[in-house]
Amino acid sequence: MNIKFFISLFLCGALLVGGIALADGVANLRGGKDIGTEPDAPAVGKIEDKDLKRVRNYPEQPPTIPHDIRDYEVTKNANKCLSCHSRSRTGESQAPMVSVTHFMDRDYQVLATISPRRYFCNQCHVPQMDVKPLIENTFVDVDELLEQETSGND
Amino acid sequence: MTNSISKVWSLLVSIWQRANRPAKYLSIGFLTLGGFVAGVIFWGGFNTALELTNTEEFCISCHEMRDNVFSELQSTIHYSNRSGVRATCPDCHVPHNWTDKIARKMQASKEVYGKIFGTISTREKFLEQRRRLAGHEWERLSANDSLECRNCHSAESMDITAQGSRAATAHQQFLFTGEKTCIDCHKGIAHELPDMTGVPGWK
Numbered sequence: 001m002n003i004k005f006f007i008s009l010f011l012c013g014a015l016l017v018g019g020i021a022l023a024d025g026v027a028n029l030r031g032g033k034d035i036g037t038e039p040d041a042p043a044v045g046k047i048e049d050k051d052l053k054r055v056r057n058y059p060e061q062p063p064t065i066p067h068d069i070r071d072y073e074v075t076k077n078a079n080k081c082l083s084c085h086s087r088s089r090t091g092e093s094q095a096p097m098v099s100v101t102h103f104m105d106r107d108y109q110v111l112a113t114i115s116p117r118r119y120f121c122n123q124c125h126v127p128q129m130d131v132k133p134l135i136e137n138t139f140v141d142v143d144e145l146l147e148q149e150t151s152g153n154d
Numbered sequence: 155m156t157n158s159i160s161k162v163w164s165l166l167v168s169i170w171q172r173a174n175r176p177a178k179y180l181s182i183g184f185l186t187l188g189g190f191v192a193g194v195i196f197w198g199g200f201n202t203a204l205e206l207t208n209t210e211e212f213c214i215s216c217h218e219m220r221d222n223v224f225s226e227l228q229s230t231i232h233y234s235n236r237s238g239v240r241a242t243c244p245d246c247h248v249p250h251n252w253t254d255k256i257a258r259k260m261q262a263s264k265e266v267y268g269k270i271f272g273t274i275s276t277r278e279k280f281l282e283q284r285r286r287l288a289g290h291e292w293e294r295l296s297a298n299d300s301l302e303c304r305n306c307h308s309a310e311s312m313d314i315t316a317q318g319s320r321a322a323t324a325h326q327q328f329l330f331t332g333e334k335t336c337i338d339c340h341k342g343i344a345h346e347l348p349d350m351t352g353v354p355g356w357k
Contacts (some may be wrong), residue, residue, distance in 0.1 A: 051319045067320060071230050071343060078347035083339075083356050094323070 045129030054128070058142060061150055062124035074120055081115070081121045176340065204259065210242040216269060219243070222280050226345045233344075246302045247291070254298075285348035300336035307336070314356055 015028060033039040049068045072080035086091035102118035103110050177185060206212060214220040224243070227233045230239045249255050267273075274280040274287075296304065309329055314322040328334040338355065341347065350356040 049318050057198070067318060073342055073347055075347075078342060078348075078350040089355070095320075148229060 022139050045131035048128045057139065065122075065125050065127040067127065074122060079119065079121070086114070100105070160210065207259070208244045208248055208255075210244070213243040218269070218274050218280065222274075222277065223345050230344050240304070245305065249298070249301060249303055253342050254301075254334070268350075281348075288341075288345075295337040296335060301339075303336040 006153060047068045047070070048066070051066050053066060054064050067082075070074050074081060080097070083089060084095040085098050087097055089095075090097045098118075100110065102114050103112075104110060105115050106117065210224075214224045232246075234240075248258055272279075274283055309325075312325065312329075314325055317325065324339070328339070329336070341350075341353070341356075
């Protein structure tokens with residue numbers, strides 16, 4: 001008996017178990033539909049465009065974008081966000097200025113302009129859609145946690 | 155050399171003498187009507203040909219337009235939107251008024267030169283020229299107060315209560331007062347932008 005035999009035996013077993021699991025109908029991205037039928041595509045949500053700030057779920061959360069950003073170009077060539085949110089443009093646009101943390105390089109040295117590592121806005125900031133969450137969310141706000149703690153101590 | 159020049163000269167002189175002589179056999183009615191019919195044909199032909207060059211089909215028959223600006227347009231709201239009304243190339247890039255249109259068409263003859271000599275025959279060449287070419291369009295639209303935008307979007311018909319509050323405020327403050335024109339804020343709405351370093355309003 002050599003080691004190759006054991007490995008192939010193990011792989012065979014794994015395949016068998018996997019096959020049984022699939023046949024049992026494990027949840028998949030096709031939503032349980034078999035391969036021959038086309039599942040209905042979920043409706044595409046609408047971007048929430050109310051221009052109202054949303055409450056952050058925790059202090060460090062990058063604020064979500066309260067407006068539509070269709071076709072706003074953020075590339076090496078151009079940054080449409082900054083044409084309203086950059087320091088020099090906020091007077092005209094009355095938009096919130098990009099936070100000063102975005103001027104810092106990785107050594108917390110404040111630069112004169114937006115730091116390159118913070119340039120691509122929608123890496124962190126995203127608009128929201130008016131849709132139901134796909135799965136239940138058990139997130140608890142930190143204020144609620146604090147309240148629970150103080151009331152528990154009493 | 156002098157011989158050929160004098161030959162051409164004498165030809166020109168004989169043509170002039172023929173044209174200057176009163177008609178010997180043709181009646182005045184034939185000449186008048188004939189001139190009228192010929193005028194209709196030439197004028198109609200000219201305008202038809204002009205209209206033919208004023209279609210999107212004509213624009214994207216060249217790969218320079220089809221593969222660069224047209225393909226970029228297709229994802230934007232001026233091509234794909236909820237109501238299916240869309241702008242074609244000449245709607246934004248050619249004035250609708252006749253005199254302005256002819257002026258623009260004469261300028262555009264430079265584009266024929268560009269096509270023949272392959273000024274933007276590859277994507278790389280196009281991207282290199284993009285800042286200059288976009289600049290021409292920005293200049294044209296600021297000079298004519300964004301005329302081509304206003305062919306469809308009139309400030310008078312703009313119901314700002316139906317707009318987002320951001321847009322409503324900006325339009326009231328800058329558009330209605332005439333302080334700015336459409337292109338001042340709405341650059342790059344239909345095509346990708348060039349390197350915007352140094353363009354006012356961008357950073």
